[in-house]
Amino acid sequence: MNCEACDASLIDHAYDELEPEQRRAVTRHLAECAGCAVSYCRLRADLDGALQAAHEAPPVAVRERLRAAVEREFRPTWWRRALAQVRRPVPAYAVVAALVIPAALWFVRESTRDGATAAATAPRVRGYDAAAPPLVDRPIL
Amino acid sequence: MAEVPDEELVAALRGGEPTAFDRLYVRYERRLYGYIRRMLGESAAADDLFQDIFLKVLRDRSYDPARGRFAPWLFAVARNACLAAQRSERSQASLRERAEAQLRPREAPGPDARLGDAVRVQAAMAALPEPQRQLILLKQLGELSYREIAGLMGVAEGTIKSRLHAATQAFRRLLTEGGSADEL
Numbered sequence: 628m629n630c631e632a633c634d635a636s637l638i639d640h641a642y643d644e645l646e647p648e649q650r651r652a653v654t655r656h657l658a659e660c661a662g663c664a665v666s667y668c669r670l671r672a673d674l675d676g677a678l679q680a681a682h683e684a685p686p687v688a689v690r691e692r693l694r695a696a697v698e699r700e701f702r703p704t705w706w707r708r709a710l711a712q713v714r715r716p717v718p719a720y721a722v723v724a725a726l727v728i729p730a731a732l733w734f735v736r737e738s739t740r741d742g743a744t745a746a747a748t749a750p751r752v753r754g755y756d757a758a759a760p761p762l763v764d765r766p767i768l
Numbered sequence: 769m770a771e772v773p774d775e776e777l778v779a780a781l782r783g784g785e786p787t788a789f790d791r792l793y794v795r796y797e798r799r800l801y802g803y804i805r806r807m808l809g810e811s812a813a814a815d816d817l818f819q820d821i822f823l824k825v826l827r828d829r830s831y832d833p834a835r836g837r838f839a840p841w842l843f844a845v846a847r848n849a850c851l852a853a854q855r856s857e858r859s860q861a862s863l864r865e866r867a868e869a870q871l872r873p874r875e876a877p878g879p880d881a882r883l884g885d886a887v888r889v890q891a892a893m894a895a896l897p898e899p900q901r902q903l904i905l906l907k908q909l910g911e912l913s914y915r916e917i918a919g920l921m922g923v924a925e926g927t928i929k930s931r932l933h934a935a936t937q938a939f940r941r942l943l944t945e946g947g948s949a950d951e952l
Contacts, residue, residue: 638933642907644914673889673940678908680889683802689815690793693822700827703784711784 628656633663641670775833781826789826796822796839799909800846806893806905807850817853821846843910844920847902892942900935907932 633656639645640653657664703711774795780788800821804814824845825831831841893901906917914932918925 638936639929642914642932644929670936670940673943674908674936676885676889676943677893677904677939680886680893681802681806681905681909682798683805684798685801685818686815689801689819690797693793693819694789696819696823697781697789697826698786700823701781701784701786701789707784 628652630656630660630663633657633660634666637663637667637670640667641674774838775836778826778831778833778838782829792838793822796842799911800842803843803846803905803909804850806901806909807847808853813853817849821849824849837916839910840912840916840920843906843912847906847920889943892939895942896935896939900931900938903928903932903935904939 633653636645636649636653640650645653657667772791774792777788777792781792801814801818804818804821808814808817821842825842828845831838893904896904903917906912906920910917912920914925914928917932918928921928
């Protein structure tokens with residue numbers, strides 16, 4: 628690439644609009660040619676100056692007004708918020724599930740086994756007490 | 769950590785996450801407000817327009833974050849809004865008067881050399897013919913590609929390229945010579 632071709636491409640290079648192959652050629656030329664490199668630096672300085680001068684932050688009050696409007700408009704309803712909380716991928720959920728599920732299974736298994744053993748070895752009769760005195764005045768019929 | 773794309777933030781905001789707005793706002797506040805201020809000049813009108821444009825873009829469901837970049841959409845809406853505001857304002861004050869008002873520094877120039885440069889750059893920008901100023905602002909502040917600007921303005925990409933070259937050269941000439949738009 629010669630200086631004339633490079634000069635024609637400098638603006639596109641500064642705007643990052645060159646094809647990769649062309650960009651490499653310009654970069655190579657800039658590395659070898661001090662005159663073009665200075666031209667490019669001046670161009671970049673002017674464009675960067677334009678950019679810096681054009682940047683301007685809005686007043687804080689504008690941001691606050693806008694934030695309030697966005698909050699009103701895009702804030703989800705209470706039930707959506709609740710659903711989102713539940714759906715959040717919180718690792719604690721997994722820990723709780725890992726503890727609770729085996730404990731629940733163990734409890735169910737143990738309670739059914741105790742019940743079955745008791746029923747087989749000691750059948751219970753409701754209302755019978757062997758130590759209590761007999762009810763003599765109990766009507767026969 | 770990878771930066772979340774604008775489009776995902778818009779989708780998150782519309783999905784009910786107002787905090788996504790804060791991140792979008794930080795990315796665009798200075799660029800968008802700067803664009804509007806350079807286009808309109810007057811601060812009060814710029815404040816209202818900035819708010820309207822931001823809300824309009826976020827509300828407008830015709831923009832689909834899955835199908836296109838957010839920045840071109842934002843600046844297309846901003847450009848149309850600014851042009852409409854300019855048309856309505858034109859009856860009250862001429863463009864020349866506004867350009868002169870912009871040429872005047874808003875604050876007294878201090879000893880800081882950079883401030884002097886900024887005022888000089890702003891004066892050169894203000895002295896540019898409006899179509900050229902708009903192209904440079906869309907390219908620099910909007911960070912739009914030639915293709916995106918061409919799509920926004922409805923002209924060929926090559927046309928935008930040659931116009932932007934001319935605008936850039938005119939801006940640099942104004943900057944170095946301190947001339948006025950009449951010389952262009």
